[in-house]
Amino acid sequence: MAKANPFEVAQKQLDQCAKIIKLDSDVHAILRVPMRELHISLPVRMDDGSVKIFQGFRVQYNDTRGPTKGGIRFHPDETIDTVRALAAWMTWKCALLDLPLGGAKGGVICNPKEMSQTELERLSRAYIQGIYNFIGPDRDIPAPDVYTNPQVMAWMMDEYSKIAGKNQFGVITGKPLRLWGSAGRDDATARGGIYTLREAARECGIDLKKATAAVQGYGNAGYYAAYLAKRLLGCKIVAVSDSKGGIFTKEGLEPEAVRKYKAKTGSVINFPNTKAISNEDLLQLEVDVLIPAALENVITERNAPNIRAKIVAELANGPTTPEADDILYKNGVHVIPDFLCNAGGVTVSYFEMVQNLYMYYWEEKEINERLDKKMSIAYHSVLSASQKYNINMRQAAYVVAVERVVDAMKLRGWV
Numbered sequence: 001m002a003k004a005n006p007f008e009v010a011q012k013q014l015d016q017c018a019k020i021i022k023l024d025s026d027v028h029a030i031l032r033v034p035m036r037e038l039h040i041s042l043p044v045r046m047d048d049g050s051v052k053i054f055q056g057f058r059v060q061y062n063d064t065r066g067p068t069k070g071g072i073r074f075h076p077d078e079t080i081d082t083v084r085a086l087a088a089w090m091t092w093k094c095a096l097l098d099l100p101l102g103g104a105k106g107g108v109i110c111n112p113k114e115m116s117q118t119e120l121e122r123l124s125r126a127y128i129q130g131i132y133n134f135i136g137p138d139r140d141i142p143a144p145d146v147y148t149n150p151q152v153m154a155w156m157m158d159e160y161s162k163i164a165g166k167n168q169f170g171v172i173t174g175k176p177l178r179l180w181g182s183a184g185r186d187d188a189t190a191r192g193g194i195y196t197l198r199e200a201a202r203e204c205g206i207d208l209k210k211a212t213a214a215v216q217g218y219g220n221a222g223y224y225a226a227y228l229a230k231r232l233l234g235c236k237i238v239a240v241s242d243s244k245g246g247i248f249t250k251e252g253l254e255p256e257a258v259r260k261y262k263a264k265t266g267s268v269i270n271f272p273n274t275k276a277i278s279n280e281d282l283l284q285l286e287v288d289v290l291i292p293a294a295l296e297n298v299i300t301e302r303n304a305p306n307i308r309a310k311i312v313a314e315l316a317n318g319p320t321t322p323e324a325d326d327i328l329y330k331n332g333v334h335v336i337p338d339f340l341c342n343a344g345g346v347t348v349s350y351f352e353m354v355q356n357l358y359m360y361y362w363e364e365k366e367i368n369e370r371l372d373k374k375m376s377i378a379y380h381s382v383l384s385a386s387q388k389y390n391i392n393m394r395q396a397a398y399v400v401a402v403e404r405v406v407d408a409m410k411l412r413g414w415v
């Protein structure tokens, strides 16, 4: 089966929202395409002395509400349409969280797993040289994404600062703490999702202290989700998984012990006193809460009728297909959609920008309190729209976000 073009998916989602809110056709046409995109060729000296040309992109989808923001991916399968789709989703995510930012995304076609650290550093610096005039602390602020990390952000910030002739820490977020990254960024994505889960449980009348949860994926998002669901909400984590398979115990897992075990053995599988289950079994467990935190398209038309969780908290991007969405909605499953549930990462990135600007740094407690407030307000705005229009939570998230962008366009006199 041919893989869906992500940008076409993003456009279809917008089309659906346009129908619900009866969006003016001219405004709709403007929002269906990115405002600006830059395509660059990057010559990079490799360690063997040869020069290799890499292709890079930066897409600024919409800057009506403020400077654009979005991560940079280093990936061999990167395409301009993936970058366009992710830039569109960043636009809606920032609007939904009511951040004064637009949406962007960047990428370089490369395989960092086959590159040395010095090659990676030269590529990171070359990328910034290529997009220097396109970005800036008040124009477009990148961040890490797939296969880029705080070290890559540090090199990029340094290159930008060198060209500018002064320190420009605020040009990029996701920096190491020693270079003025933000406290709380490590677990921000999962923590934000956990705050929305708490609100959703209240709405659904579920006592999370007596609830069971299953988490698919045990990386940054999945591990912290399991850890915080237990620690902050009192959930019993009965199953977790990674790419090699899953583990189940009705007694409940100790997330930190599982993390240490995975660090040692490379996987969660065979963790003592657990039963082996497949990733597919995990999705269909009789639990109160299901947290997909790995891949896209795991809940489909095929398995959606068997999902028994009462709440699905989507920490992964795009785990549920549109057909599965309809089934879950009909079956009364409460879905916290991805660009709401996983917005904690960009929200703390925004806090990093604010701290860089003020040159004053908040403690982790303050970051978490501010994050909680932002996530809770966003959750309730989506819930209200879902009730007002009688639509599912994903469509409702689109309605809230798109209406905010459209209002700003009108107020600026663009439409």
Ligand code: NAD
Binding pocket: 189, 216, 217, 218, 219, 220, 221, 222, 241, 242, 243, 244, 279, 293, 294, 295, 296, 315, 316, 317, 318, 342, 345
């Ligand atoms: P990660 O690389 O740290 O972890 C991914 C996890 O998924 C790993 O445990 C891996 O083993 C597991 N996995 C891979 N293939 C799998 C499979 N077939 N079945 C089950 N598990 C599988 O990545 P991450 O940062 O935790 O991101 C996970 C998801 O969360 C992605 O969809 C990502 O886009 C989304 N997300 C992450 C952040 C963030 O700040 N980390 C922010 C927003 C969205």
